[in-house]
Amino acid sequence: MKKQLLLLLLLIGSACSAQDWQYLTESNNNVYYYKLNSRSTAWVKVVSETTSIYASNDDAKPTTVDGYTVYLYKYSCSSKKIGLIKTIVYSKDGKLLDTRSTDELLADMESVKPNSIGEEMLFQFCYGR
Numbered sequence: 001m002k003k004q005l006l007l008l009l010l011l012i013g014s015a016c017s018a019q020d021w022q023y024l025t026e027s028n029n030n031v032y033y034y035k036l037n038s039r040s041t042a043w044v045k046v047v048s049e050t051t052s053i054y055a056s057n058d059d060a061k062p063t064t065v066d067g068y069t070v071y072l073y074k075y076s077c078s079s080k081k082i083g084l085i086k087t088i089v090y091s092k093d094g095k096l097l098d099t100r101s102t103d104e105l106l107a108d109m110e111s112v113k114p115n116s117i118g119e120e121m122l123f124q125f126c127y128g129r
Helices: 002-018 117-127
Strands: 022-027 030-036 041-053 063-076 081-091 096-101
Touching: 022 117, 030 117, 041 081, 041 117, 063 096, 063 117, 081 117
Parallel strands: none
Antiparallel strands: 022 030, 030 041, 041 063, 063 081, 081 096
């Protein structure tokens, strides 16, 4: 019995660590989570009932779905800048709906605005470890 309980606890622990998303903040009915990816990149998951998917045509209006979006950001703690590398949109049941990316070296690094979600993200990426 003890071996079965130990095995169950190990399985639960490994499943939890595989989903090591950390709560970041909430804003406008969106819930933000993050997961560090490397020394200069981090994933951010935004869960919302109003997730938007944009068609390849820039003039098209977005389609709204119940789902979540995962972003890969590049960041620089010393220059206090952040840039988007990748965007992946999923339905609420995990179906891949859209993906877009740019080369990490070409990421448009911008200074974070004070009192913004970007500033909160950068603070967590750089100092919240």
